[in-house]
Amino acid sequence: MSELKGLSPEAWRRAIAETIGPCGQPGYPTPDPLALLQPAPPAAGVEAVPTDREVTVEVVVVGGGPGGGSAALALCAAGLDVLLLEEGPARSYFRKNYAHTARYHMQEAGTMVARGSAMMPIAAGRGLGGSSLVNSALSFRPPRQVLDHWASLLDDPTLSFDALQPLYDEVSGIVGVGITRAEISGENNDLIVRGIEKLGLVGGLAPRGTPGCVGCGVCYFGCPSGGKGSTNLTFLPRATQLGLRIQAEVKVEGLLVEGGVVRGVRAVTVDPHTGARGATLTVRAQQVVLSAGAVGTPRLLWHAGLGPQLGPHTGEHLQVHPGSTIVAICDHEVQMWKGATQGAYFHHPDLPGVLPHTFSAPPEACLVAAGFLGDRWQEGLALLPRMCGMLLMVSDKGEGRVRAFGDGRADLVYNFADEDVDRIKRGLVEVAKVLQAGGAKDLYVPIHGVPMSRDPEALAAHLHDRTIRDFTLYAAHPMGTCRMGARIEDGVVDRQGRAFGLENLWIADASVFPSSLGVNPQLSTMVMGTRVGRALAARG
Amino acid sequence: MRLSRRHLLALIGAAGAVAAAGAATVGLNWWDQAADAPFGALEAEEAAVVRAVGAAAFPGGPSIALHGRDADLDRFFDVLLLALPATQRKLLKLLLHALEYGAVLDQGGRLSALPEQQQRAFVMGLLGHPISEVRGAMQGLVVLLGMGYTTHPEVAPIMATWHRCGYGQ
Ligand SMILES: Cc1cc2nc3c(=O)[nH]c(=O)nc-3n(C[C@H](O)[C@H](O)[C@H](O)COP(=O)(O)OP(=O)(O)OC[C@H]3O[C@@H](n4cnc5c(N)ncnc54)[C@H](O)[C@@H]3O)c2cc1C
Numbered sequence: 150m151s152e153l154k155g156l157s158p159e160a161w162r163r164a165i166a167e168t169i170g171p172c173g174q175p176g177y178p179t180p181d182p183l184a185l186l187q188p189a190p191p192a193a194g195v196e197a198v199p200t201d202r203e204v205t206v207e208v209v210v211v212g213g214g215p216g217g218g219s220a221a222l223a224l225c226a227a228g229l230d231v232l233l234l235e236e237g238p239a240r241s242y243f244r245k246n247y248a249h250t251a252r253y254h255m256q257e258a259g260t261m262v263a264r265g266s267a268m269m270p271i272a273a274g275r276g277l278g279g280s281s282l283v284n285s286a287l288s289f290r291p292p293r294q295v296l297d298h299w300a301s302l303l304d305d306p307t308l309s310f311d312a313l314q315p316l317y318d319e320v321s322g323i324v325g326v327g328i329t330r331a332e333i334s335g336e337n338n339d340l341i342v343r344g345i346e347k348l349g350l351v352g353g354l355a356p357r358g359t360p361g362c363v364g365c366g367v368c369y370f371g372c373p374s375g376g377k378g379s380t381n382l383t384f385l386p387r388a389t390q391l392g393l394r395i396q397a398e399v400k401v402e403g404l405l406v407e408g409g410v411v412r413g414v415r416a417v418t419v420d421p422h423t424g425a426r427g428a429t430l431t432v433r434a435q436q437v438v439l440s441a442g443a444v445g446t447p448r449l450l451w452h453a454g455l456g457p458q459l460g461p462h463t464g465e466h467l468q469v470h471p472g473s474t475i476v477a478i479c480d481h482e483v484q485m486w487k488g489a490t491q492g493a494y495f496h497h498p499d500l501p502g503v504l505p506h507t508f509s510a511p512p513e514a515c516l517v518a519a520g521f522l523g524d525r526w527q528e529g530l531a532l533l534p535r536m537c538g539m540l541l542m543v544s545d546k547g548e549g550r551v552r553a554f555g556d557g558r559a560d561l562v563y564n565f566a567d568e569d570v571d572r573i574k575r576g577l578v579e580v581a582k583v584l585q586a587g588g589a590k591d592l593y594v595p596i597h598g599v600p601m602s603r604d605p606e607a608l609a610a611h612l613h614d615r616t617i618r619d620f621t622l623y624a625a626h627p628m629g630t631c632r633m634g635a636r637i638e639d640g641v642v643d644r645q646g647r648a649f650g651l652e653n654l655w656i657a658d659a660s661v662f663p664s665s666l667g668v669n670p671q672l673s674t675m676v677m678g679t680r681v682g683r684a685l686a687a688r689g
Numbered sequence: 690m691r692l693s694r695r696h697l698l699a700l701i702g703a704a705g706a707v708a709a710a711g712a713a714t715v716g717l718n719w720w721d722q723a724a725d726a727p728f729g730a731l732e733a734e735e736a737a738v739v740r741a742v743g744a745a746a747f748p749g750g751p752s753i754a755l756h757g758r759d760a761d762l763d764r765f766f767d768v769l770l771l772a773l774p775a776t777q778r779k780l781l782k783l784l785l786h787a788l789e790y791g792a793v794l795d796q797g798g799r800l801s802a803l804p805e806q807q808q809r810a811f812v813m814g815l816l817g818h819p820i821s822e823v824r825g826a827m828q829g830l831v832v833l834l835g836m837g838y839t840t841h842p843e844v845a846p847i848m849a850t851w852h853r854c855g856y857g858q
């Protein structure tokens with residue numbers, strides 16, 4: 150959101166209010182979970198493909214995340230015969246630890262790490278629902294300046310902020326976006342809100358797509374109450390009611406291409422428990438929609454040897470909203486794991502493009518981040534009830550790229566821009582001030598060489614000389630790797646999501662964004678998925 | 690520790706991988722096996738390194754009595770390794786060997802044979818190591834073992850008082 154630079158204070162506040170959408174207005178009705186959330190859709194698993202098989206459909210969609218789910222709904226609503234293929238399990242395996250989540254519901258079992266200016270794990274979900282299974286469902290809209298920039302870049306007024314708002318309204322309605330309810334917010338969010346109010350900043354409880362949230366604080370394990378409006382409980386069941394068929398536990402490994410025209414996909418079954426490969430599934434289709442995510446889509450294209458054919462931007466421009474975290478200790482009990490996982494945010498006028506919001510992670514990860522190990526392990530355990538946290542992400546200027554290793558895993562590179570590192574450091578200082586204004590005392594940052602601090606100014610001094618290699622990093626918002634462009638010289642797909650380099654190929658996921666969003670990407674991914682699905686259906 | 694940069698990069702990937710991929714343990718009573726039961730993936734020497742890292746990182750005390758040394762983390766790690774692809778399993782085992790012999794240079798003895806305070810000094814030294822890949826690999830390994838520790842049946846009920854959905858409630 151560096152585009153918010155230079156606005157008058159009123160225009161700045163207005164621009165931020167627009168990122169919340171109508172749910173931030175007084176009188177906006179509370180989303181009704183019973184009306185919105187539906188049982189997960191029926192999906193066939195590996196057992197449905199016991200021997201090698203070939204099927205024919207009108208459209209095949211690869212990937213069951215927000216992009217694939219929304220595209221599939223749009224296609225089915227237009228009466229097309231659609232099959233959705235998903236690598237992850239046919240049902241959700243939510244359990245009581247992250248290890249289990251990683252095995253079943255993280256792409257490459259949570260092992261994707263980008264190299265470049267620093268090692269940075271990059272997370273992406275897997276299964277019917279994709280990353281929405283394990284995300285916190287924060288649901289911001291991009292600022293007017295970002296979308297209007299896209300519209301002018303692509304010379305397409307239908308991408309402007311005003312033109313896209315009806316689509317944002319529509320997808321927000323489907324996932325049930327509402328401001329985090331005070332009764333389930335919890336002290337980890339409430340203390341941030343107190344800090345924001347004390348410092349007179351813009352922010353508060355955040356919009357989330359969690360109409361049935363009971364505030365159990367473990368969105369990253371998968372929602373045990375089924376109260377999150379993840380794609381498996383929203384877009385996919387609606388689409389199956391309109392005829393969508395879903396084959397899960399099937400990994401697409403190649404495209405069927407004849408003379409520059411895509412005729413379908415080649416897939417193999419993957420046992421959800423062991424990862425063992427089984428029978429092959431060949432899907433012949435008139436149109437192919439790739440929605441494997443901003444890592445998964447270029448990984449598949451490069452692994453299939455099609456990267457060059459799709460133009461010079463295939464897998465390029467990886468952006469991820471990198472950032473950092475503060476774990477803080479209060480004098481009072483916080484109970485980080487009681488309340489909405491990530492339910493508060495703020496903006497600082499001097500930090501365009503920086504979006505701080507609540508942090509929460511499993512206890513052992515918090516203790517490692519804060520350095521409570523060895524002689525301090527027991528002290529850390531005793532402090533767990535008083536621990537709170539906040540992270541920040543930046544709308545990145547840095548970027549990287551996605552390729553595929555020979556075995557099909559993602560080969561990721563990401564290089565930080567100095568400007569981003571500077572904004573992360575300055576953002577951490579403002580986060581520290583907010584946490585302290587809300588009641589936190591001791592501030593721990595997972596940055597090598599920065600000791601515990603009780604004073605944000607001292608923290609600023611410690612951060613001054615640190616390089617990005619000192620940071621413990623993590624990113625969960627890959628985007629932009631098959632971006633939209635006006636021509637193949639500018640992007641991989643056109644304004645509608647249709648590939649320039651191959652006939653009958655479409656891309657509908659977070660990879661099509663022409664630039665870093667500056668806000669959490671799930672709503673925008675759903676908007677793009679719907680847009681691409683409708684554009685394809687309109688071709689008849 | 691004399692590891693090439695290429696190895697270090699691979700190791701952090703592997704350690705991070707395992708830190709996330711510990712799901713293999715779920716449903717298996719890794720903490721409830723006879724002490725002399727054979728390991729599936731670990732060599733005895735590697736298991737001793739895992740125990741040493743667990744002991745160094747998670748000493749018992751007033752908050753939670755169970756000592757990392759006694760938390761059967763070698764069993765946890767063994768089951769976990771079995772579920773990993775061969776490349777990552779190999780890299781992780783390589784990391785264990787690097788730790789075992791890196792301690793000779795740093796502390797004058799193999800990690801598994803050092804007194805606990807020295808084991809701790811070595812492990813904590815790597816967690817704060819100036820090379821980010823070394824820190825990252827060590828943190829990945831410790832987060833992973835932390836998952837094993839916090840889900841041990843003696844620890845999980847205590848964790849559950851803080852983390853309602855995550856540890857048994
Ligand atoms: C931990 C975490 C927290 C997040 N928190 C938020 C948040 O609070 N708010 C927000 O707005 N965003 C959040 N995000 C980001 C958001 O969830 C993603 O931007 C969004 O889900 C992207 O949707 P997608 O359809 O592009 O890709 P994904 O959601 O990644 O879905 C891609 C799907 O394709 C499947 N797939 C991949 N390759 C293949 C293949 N070869 N064959 C078959 N299937 C394949 C994958 O298994 C996956 O299910 C978070 C993400 C993570 C990981």
Ligand code: SF4
Pocket residue numbers: 359361362363364365366367368369371372373374375376377488489490
């Ligand atoms: S906080 Fe808990 S109940 Fe609410 S959406 Fe997240 S996992 Fe579901």
